[in-house]
C-alpha cells in the first residue's frame with residue numbers, strides 16, 4: 001500500500017496508483033502515455049487503455065489551455081503554477097508565521113498569570129489613554145470650553161479626525177476580518193462589534209494620528225513633544241503586550257494613522273468652509 005503522503009503527492013502530480021502483476025502498486029503519470037506493459041493491464045487492448053488515459057482529469061483540464069514543457073514533458077500551466085509557488089506567497093506566509101510567533105512571545109501581559117501579569121493593570125491604563133471615548137470626550141470638552149476661534153477650529157478638526165479614524169478602522173476591520181490572537185482575553189471596555197477583529201489596531205491608528213495632530217497644532221515644549229511620541233509608541237507596544245494584537249496589526253495601524261493625518265489636513269474644516277456650509281444649510 002502507498003503511504004497517505006505518497007497517495008496525496010500522486011494525486012497532486014497527476015499520477016494514479018495501480019497494481020502491478022506482483023500485487024505491488026506502481027505509479028503511472030496521467031499526462032504521459034503509460035508504458036505498454038501497463039496499458040495491457042488497464043484495458044483489453046492498448047487503444048482502449050490509451051483512450052482512458054486521455055480522459056484523465058489532467059488531460060481534460062489541460063485540453064483547452066496552453067502547456068509548458070518541463071524536461072521534455074508537457075504539463076498544463078496551472079499545474080506548473082502549483083509546483084512553483086510565487087516568491088511573494090512564500091514571503092507573506094513566512095512573515096505571518098514570524099508575526100504569530102513573535103506576537104505570542106511578546107504577549108507577556110495577556111492575563112494575570114502571564115509572565116508579566118502583574119503589570120497588566122498598568123497596561124490597561126495605557127489602553128484607556130488611547131481609547132476612542134476619552135479622546136472624543138476630551139476634544140468635545142475642549143471645543144466647548146475654547147473661547148478663541150483658532151482653538152475651536154483645531155478642536156473641531158480633532159473631533160472630525162477621531163470620527164474619521166473610527167469609520168476607516170471599522171471598515172478595514174470588517175473587510176480584513178482577522179481574528180485577534182488566541183491568547184487575548186476580550187475584556188476591553190466599550191467596543192463595537194468590529195472590534196472583535198484584530199487588523200489594524202485602532203489604538204495604534206489613533207495614537208499615530210493624534211500624536212501627529214498634537215505636534216502640528218499645539219505649541220509644546222521639546223520634552224512634551226518627546227512625551228507625545230513616547231506615549232504613541234507605548235500605546236502601540238502595549239497592544240501586543242496585552243495580547244490584544246499581532247505585531248503586524250500595530251505596525252500597519254501606525255502607518256494607517258500616519259496617513260490618516262494627511263487626509264485630515266486635506267479635509268481640514270476652516271471657519272470659512274464652516275460658515276459657507278452652515279449658510280447653505282439655512
Ligand SMILES: CC(C)=CCC/C(C)=C/CC/C(C)=C/COP(=O)(O)O
Nearest residue numbers: 132133190191192195201202203204
Ligand atoms: C461616541 C461613541 C459612539 C464612541 C465610540 C468610541 C469607541 C467605542 C471606540 C472603540 C475603541 C476601541 C475599543 C478600539 C479597539 O482598538 P484596538 O486597538 O483593539 O483595535
